[in-house]
Amino acid sequence: MHELIKLVFLPAFANEMLSPLSDSAIGNFDGYKIAITTDAFVVSPIEFPGGDIGKLSVCGTVNDLSVAGARPIWLCASFIVEEGLPIETLERIANSMRHAAIEAGVSIVAGDTKVVGKGACDKLFIVTSGVGVVQADLNAKHIREGDVVIVNGYVGDHGIAVMSKREGLGFETEVESDCAPLWSLVESLLYGCKTLRCLKDPTRGGLATALHELAEAASVCIEIDEDAIPIRPSVLTACELLGIDPLYVANEGKLVAIVSRDEAEVALSIMRSHPLGKHASIIGRVIAEPKGQLVIRTTIGSRRLVEPFSGEQLPRIC
Amino acid sequence: MHELIKLVFLPAFANEMLSPLSDSAIGNFDGYKIAITTDAFVVSPIEFPGGDIGKLSVCGTVNDLSVAGARPIWLCASFIVEEGLPIETLERIANSMRHAAIEAGVSIVAGDTKVVGKGACDKLFIVTSGVGVVQADLNAKHIREGDVVIVNGYVGDHGIAVMSKREGLGFETEVESDCAPLWSLVESLLYGCKTLRCLKDPTRGGLATALHELAEAASVCIEIDEDAIPIRPSVLTACELLGIDPLYVANEGKLVAIVSRDEAEVALSIMRSHPLGKHASIIGRVIAEPKGQLVIRTTIGSRRLVEPFSGEQLPRIC
Numbered sequence: 180m181h182e183l184i185k186l187v188f189l190p191a192f193a194n195e196m197l198s199p200l201s202d203s204a205i206g207n208f209d210g211y212k213i214a215i216t217t218d219a220f221v222v223s224p225i226e227f228p229g230g231d232i233g234k235l236s237v238c239g240t241v242n243d244l245s246v247a248g249a250r251p252i253w254l255c256a257s258f259i260v261e262e263g264l265p266i267e268t269l270e271r272i273a274n275s276m277r278h279a280a281i282e283a284g285v286s287i288v289a290g291d292t293k294v295v296g297k298g299a300c301d302k303l304f305i306v307t308s309g310v311g312v313v314q315a316d317l318n319a320k321h322i323r324e325g326d327v328v329i330v331n332g333y334v335g336d337h338g339i340a341v342m343s344k345r346e347g348l349g350f351e352t353e354v355e356s357d358c359a360p361l362w363s364l365v366e367s368l369l370y371g372c373k374t375l376r377c378l379k380d381p382t383r384g385g386l387a388t389a390l391h392e393l394a395e396a397a398s399v400c401i402e403i404d405e406d407a408i409p410i411r412p413s414v415l416t417a418c419e420l421l422g423i424d425p426l427y428v429a430n431e432g433k434l435v436a437i438v439s440r441d442e443a444e445v446a447l448s449i450m451r452s453h454p455l456g457k458h459a460s461i462i463g464r465v466i467a468e469p470k471g472q473l474v475i476r477t478t479i480g481s482r483r484l485v486e487p488f489s490g491e492q493l494p495r496i497c
Numbered sequence: 498m499h500e501l502i503k504l505v506f507l508p509a510f511a512n513e514m515l516s517p518l519s520d521s522a523i524g525n526f527d528g529y530k531i532a533i534t535t536d537a538f539v540v541s542p543i544e545f546p547g548g549d550i551g552k553l554s555v556c557g558t559v560n561d562l563s564v565a566g567a568r569p570i571w572l573c574a575s576f577i578v579e580e581g582l583p584i585e586t587l588e589r590i591a592n593s594m595r596h597a598a599i600e601a602g603v604s605i606v607a608g609d610t611k612v613v614g615k616g617a618c619d620k621l622f623i624v625t626s627g628v629g630v631v632q633a634d635l636n637a638k639h640i641r642e643g644d645v646v647i648v649n650g651y652v653g654d655h656g657i658a659v660m661s662k663r664e665g666l667g668f669e670t671e672v673e674s675d676c677a678p679l680w681s682l683v684e685s686l687l688y689g690c691k692t693l694r695c696l697k698d699p700t701r702g703g704l705a706t707a708l709h710e711l712a713e714a715a716s717v718c719i720e721i722d723e724d725a726i727p728i729r730p731s732v733l734t735a736c737e738l739l740g741i742d743p744l745y746v747a748n749e750g751k752l753v754a755i756v757s758r759d760e761a762e763v764a765l766s767i768m769r770s771h772p773l774g775k776h777a778s779i780i781g782r783v784i785a786e787p788k789g790q791l792v793i794r795t796t797i798g799s800r801r802l803v804e805p806f807s808g809e810q811l812p813r814i815c
Contacts, residue, residue: 183610187584188576191591192598192605204606206571209529217573217626219611221618253524255535257624258506259577266505273509280510287510288522289626292501293537295813299619300539306575308535308607308626495613 202380203247205313212313214249216240220305223495225272227344229336229355230431232305233272235497237279237287238431239382240309241360246378246434248369249311251362254280255289259304262297272303283360285309315369319396319437321376326465327443328401329436331364331450332458333357334386335414338428341496343417354413359432364455371449374439381433382497384488387426389435390463391473391487402474402482403463426475427488429496437465520698521565523631530631532567534558538623541813543590545662547654547673548749550623551590553815555597555605556749557700558627559678564696564752566687567629569680572598573607577622580615590621601678603627633687637714637755639694644783645761646719647754649682649768650776651675652704653732656746659814661735672731677750682773689767692757699751700815702806705744707753708781709791709805720792720800721781744793745806747814755783 189197197204203214218239225232236256244251256276260269280287340356342348361380368375381389386408394401410425418425432455438446443461450456466474473485507515515522521532536557543550554574562569574594578587598605658674660666679698686693699707704726712719728743736743750773756764761779768774784792791803 183578183584183587183612184608187587187591188608188610191588191595192608194604194606197604197606197608204571204573206606208570209527211527213628215571215573215607215628217575217607217624218609219575219577219624221577221611221613223617252526253522253533255522255533255626257535257537257626259537259539259618259622259624260501266501269501269505270509273505277509286512286515288512288515288524289533289535290502290506290510290515291536291624292506293539293813294501295539295619298616299541299813300577300622301613301617304577304618304622306535306537306577306609306624306626308573308575308624310531310533310628495611495617 202243203249205247214244214247214311214313216243217306217308218243220497221495222341222497223301224344225303227356228340228353230358231272231275232303233276234279234358235431236305236307237276237283238358238360239497240307241283241285241362242380244309244311245362245365246380247313248315248317249313251283251285251309251311253288253310254285255308256287257291257306259300260292260294261300261302262294264302279360283362317375317377319377319393322393322397322399322437322465324399324465324467325440326376326437327440327461328403328463329446329450329459329461331434331456333409333411334430334433335410335418335425335428337431338493338496339414339417342421354417357430357432359455361432361434361455364453367449367453368436368446372438372442372446374442376437378434378436381430381435383429385427385429387473387485388487394473395471398470400466400469400472400474401463402466402476405475405477407460407462409458409460431497520561521567523565532562532565532629532631534561535624535626536561538815539813540659540815541619542662543621545674546658546671548676549590549593550621551594552597552676553749554623554625555594555601556676556678557815558625559601559603559680560698562627562629563680563683564698565631566633566635567631569601569603569627569629571606571628572603573626574605575609575624577618578610578612579618579620580612582620597678601680635693635695637695637711640711640715640717640755640783642717642783642785643758644694644755645758645779646721646781647756647764647768647777647779649752649774651727651729652748652751653728653736653743653746655749656811656814657732657735660739672735675748675750677773679750679752679773682771685767685771686754686764690756690760690764692760694755696752696754699748699753701747703745703747705791705803706806712791713789716788718784718787718790718792719781720784720794723793723795725778725780727776727778749815
């Protein structure tokens, strides 16, 4: 997909707003900075422990705006529905979108629905787009040596929840998706933390890929401590069974925050006093070298480079 | 689809901006009126005479904003791509989006791409969302008895172009889709015409459905003259062969304008001096009764009510 974007879409649409390839495009409108984002949700199955495609579509778009420091104001949603999808399913999904939108303080103001014949799509796809008003200049370029890396809780829940439902794996403890709208957590951070450098939501490609992208963009090294990364035992077990690294597993209610060392404890306590940050943890720091790299200090004390996710991304995880 | 929207989505998302169910939602932002719209494009085949799904996706969204009197400023596009779609096809489509965006004076600022497995979608779906700044208060509620109805050219081209490609009908003269971004035509009208009441793009459901919706919204009767409606002979022939009424066939580069009688000739000449309005024609007028109805005066002099499209809409025409 990354190749597709670089080969096909960037050359065709190149413009100032698009080119940074971040989660949201940011444009100027009469003195305001406005963030715009769009995402196609094709998750399979469309309902999974802890959420469904509807909740995911609202949270994903809200979070893309939030990590750009933008207060989400308007969302719109387009539905592509396969003929024969039970109306009750659609009602449940619309309802969970409504709840997520209320939680995020955003309105779904425009929509479209297309029904296609049986076999022309797989049950339901939702595309949400969002508009937000930027409240703070968050950018990987603000990252400095000595900064601290914080994550707001357990990583890997979403990917494991979807995969275990899809593959019919019956784990002893059911893992629920962490899918949640992060704006109110971000707002608390913006309000309480003067040296918040940037935020990123570690969705497809997981924590490792997100941190690697930040290290590249800032031309610094990010070093994380294996011990410090919050991962549920059930997720660890599932990852071992599936032969995958939890650091590459998608999250839908997580963010990484990079703040100055001086404010690390402030940021941590802001997060921990928010329902979506109870298990927040300082997981690492920014160092000078090797530039553009992510380094992990393992439990046994060794250090190794962590590559961004390069193989096939897990399909239809969001 | 209308039922789905009314049954499922309106109750779930009810809010001030959504409820009017018009082509664009309009919200207030610091003294500006901002229009937002989203549309899913699932046309089959994805390439057809006169356009492709890419051009359609840009024009459709630009036109939804335009008929709301909004200058389109930002577009975003999400792609759902079936594995195996040739990269050259995608390049052609991205390129035609680029051309349509340039023609419309709008930037595609954000995007997303999801690839799904073979059989999980039919080649390519595109969802475009758009943001515009409202320049004029156009609303069916401004329609008055005595107003005049103008269309900017031949109707039915798009639907016939797609259907004849899809069904493999070899008509003697190939009909091309009228797919075009209408903003510059709308801008000329807004500039030159003080009594422009409202605009509407007769897409799915065609001219008849669009006019019926306006008559209902304004609680007036719209009366049109069969003789005055511009329809290409090739489209008429195709419609006869297919057993469909051209007034219900989708357009993608057409608008109906309702203006005061005094300014009808001004509006007509503004349209005719624009490349997308060369074949513009005054096709009818607003009368008092029967309220909420569309009446056609046929070639042979009779008058009959025209119902909005009620059967199955032609599937995947946009």
